[in-house]
Amino acid sequence: MPAAGEVALWSDHSLDRSVGALYVHVPFCKSKCAYCDFSSRATSADDPLLAEYARAIEAQLEAFADVGLLDRSDTAYVGGGTPSRLGPALPPLVETIRRLCSPSELSCEANPESLDGALARSLARAGASRISLGVQSTCDVELRALGRAHDAAEALAAVSRARDAGLTVSCDLMCATPEQTDESWDRSVSDVIAAGADHVSVYPLAIEEGTAFGRRFGDDAQPWNDEDVQARRMKIAREILASCGFARYEVASYARPGCRCAHNIAYWTGVPYLGVGTAAAGMLTRRGYERLRLACPQLPDAPGGVVRIRLTVRSDARQIAGDPRTEALLFDGEFLSEEQAAAEDLMLGARLVDGVSPALLGHARDVFGPSRLDDTLESVLGSGLAVLEDGRLRPTESGWLLGNELYGSLWSLSSGEVTSFSA
Numbered sequence: 001m002p003a004a005g006e007v008a009l010w011s012d013h014s015l016d017r018s019v020g021a022l023y024v025h026v027p028f029c030k031s032k033c034a035y036c037d038f039s040s041r042a043t044s045a046d047d048p049l050l051a052e053y054a055r056a057i058e059a060q061l062e063a064f065a066d067v068g069l070l071d072r073s074d075t076a077y078v079g080g081g082t083p084s085r086l087g088p089a090l091p092p093l094v095e096t097i098r099r100l101c102s103p104s105e106l107s108c109e110a111n112p113e114s115l116d117g118a119l120a121r122s123l124a125r126a127g128a129s130r131i132s133l134g135v136q137s138t139c140d141v142e143l144r145a146l147g148r149a150h151d152a153a154e155a156l157a158a159v160s161r162a163r164d165a166g167l168t169v170s171c172d173l174m175c176a177t178p179e180q181t182d183e184s185w186d187r188s189v190s191d192v193i194a195a196g197a198d199h200v201s202v203y204p205l206a207i208e209e210g211t212a213f214g215r216r217f218g219d220d221a222q223p224w225n226d227e228d229v230q231a232r233r234m235k236i237a238r239e240i241l242a243s244c245g246f247a248r249y250e251v252a253s254y255a256r257p258g259c260r261c262a263h264n265i266a267y268w269t270g271v272p273y274l275g276v277g278t279a280a281a282g283m284l285t286r287r288g289y290e291r292l293r294l295a296c297p298q299l300p301d302a303p304g305g306v307v308r309i310r311l312t313v314r315s316d317a318r319q320i321a322g323d324p325r326t327e328a329l330l331f332d333g334e335f336l337s338e339e340q341a342a343a344e345d346l347m348l349g350a351r352l353v354d355g356v357s358p359a360l361l362g363h364a365r366d367v368f369g370p371s372r373l374d375d376t377l378e379s380v381l382g383s384g385l386a387v388l389e390d391g392r393l394r395p396t397e398s399g400w401l402l403g404n405e406l407y408g409s410l411w412s413l414s415s416g417e418v419t420s421f422s423a
């Protein structure tokens, strides 16, 4: 049996026709950060598009609930972009999610410059249980270099406001950034802990093509971002967080007891989820996808042998606000075979401290055959990327640092190309 919080579709078919998690994307921000390649755009706070988009998403959620897709959604996450940029239009959206899914965990992302006390309290009243705050740093020089729209004082005040409203608070922090030193990073991690964060996620900065940093730095190696710096800063964070009672449960996530993010755990344990809003990604079982097609008949039939469908909403925010009908949505998608879905589950499970469960390893053995699976396991164990403990395949520290190597080995078990489609 999978452990609690580890309900995976390969062992729990009760989610076969539905989704276990809901993601809603809000693509608006105050300004565009220098490193950002997310689907987001700078939008003025008084742009009518904000409220129109929120209402359109509420209408789409009603349509997905009408076909029974949201009956079993145990977690919901409103991400972005900057959901708090919606201002007063955000609590009604949260209320709609609460009414349609009654999730046990409902998270909203927010940025410090747009989370005042009134909004934090309204979100809590509307049914949000967590806030994920984009803090990134508590050093003003670093924040300016990243192009963030807030300063350190605003960030720490936002943590307190969210806590005062009764919300569980998660803070995102970014390391290996311009102007950062080991000391300033130590201070950022310590500051958010002292301000009362319950959960901290730490990420090394990635310089992506198409961003302001991508244009400025290109492929030139930046000393502040090199792999040794990233590894050292992740280690500093790990040590400070561990000494303050935070347990690491995923490659980048640390939580006080009882404060793990169930929604993110759902992503890493094969729980089917629905993505709503522009650029939102979803992952459905074949039968869940058939149910989605009742609301979105424009989607093609899944070919035989497909067990998992990945979808991304291609319609942009204006298209969604202008025509909220789910029949009008544009999608990009991928059809995955049983082998591809099993390889993906192994890869995702390898991000977790708990690792890949014996149940999933048993399923993978059935799908790939014992010799193929054992050859791959031997290779990742032999290179020190993972260990087998109590029947679980757990990543080692070097498996986390060399994540792409570990995930690549597990993904290579799958055969054939993933079939893509657009609708």
Ligand code: SF4
Residues within 6 Å of the ligand: 028, 029, 030, 031, 032, 033, 036, 037, 038, 040, 080, 081, 082, 111, 134
């Ligand atoms: S706030 Fe987040 S989503 Fe918005 S531009 Fe900055 S990094 Fe991107």
